[in-house]
Amino acid sequence: MDIFIEPIGRLINEFTKLPGVGKKSAQRYAYKIVNMSESDARAFADAIIGVKRRVKYCKTCGNFTEGEECEICRLRDKKTICVVEEPKDVISIEKLHEYKGVYHVLHGVIDPLQNVGPNDIRVKELLARLNTDGVEEVIVATNSDTSGEATAMYIARLIKPLGIKVTRLAHGIPVGSEIEYTDDVTLTRAFVERKEL
Numbered sequence: 001m002d003i004f005i006e007p008i009g010r011l012i013n014e015f016t017k018l019p020g021v022g023k024k025s026a027q028r029y030a031y032k033i034v035n036m037s038e039s040d041a042r043a044f045a046d047a048i049i050g051v052k053r054r055v056k057y058c059k060t061c062g063n064f065t066e067g068e069e070c071e072i073c074r075l076r077d078k079k080t081i082c083v084v085e086e087p088k089d090v091i092s093i094e095k096l097h098e099y100k101g102v103y104h105v106l107h108g109v110i111d112p113l114q115n116v117g118p119n120d121i122r123v124k125e126l127l128a129r130l131n132t133d134g135v136e137e138v139i140v141a142t143n144s145d146t147s148g149e150a151t152a153m154y155i156a157r158l159i160k161p162l163g164i165k166v167t168r169l170a171h172g173i174p175v176g177s178e179i180e181y182t183d184d185v186t187l188t189r190a191f192v193e194r195k196e197l
Contacts, residue, residue: 062105
């Protein structure tokens with residue numbers, strides 16, 4: 001016998017499909033929805049359906065948009081492209097209000113262990129953009145894990161022969177942290193990428 005009646009069990013199961021949501025969190029979310037007013041539950045469901053119907057990928061960069069092309073691609077200088085793994089990375093960089101170029105979202109990284117190769121992410125689309133937009137610099141802003149590094153090196157090898165400047169976001173010791181608590185890989189990277197004062 002199941003301990004949950006079917007509608008609640010089904011809702012819990014759906015919540016567990018979300019990243020980072022375990023069985024306990026899924027149960028809390030399900031109970032919260034059960035206790036919502038019908039109008040609040042309908043607004044929640046409508047928001048989910050609305051996202052699925054209205055949000056698509058920008059035809060140029062691969063970021064989220066409601067139209068064919070995102071606002072960043074329409075309005076920004078295209079001479080610099082910042083390459084990121086996922087649309088959420090665009091949001092992180094945009095919050096800084098420092099970067100004025102455009103983006104290219106790969107929708108993943110090269111990861112042989114997961115059978116993800118260069119043809120499974122948006123590398124071809126990036127190379128096509130380099131021929132049309134007068135690009136002067138490509139900033140590779142993939143994560144500093146093994147797959148992110150492998151992807152960055154692969155992209156750099158493809159682009160450098162084209163005479164376009166390829167840069168990588170600096171990695172090292174986070175501001176406000178102590179050297180004593182920094183892991184070996186981060187500390188090594190900080191030494192390798194040190195700058196003259």
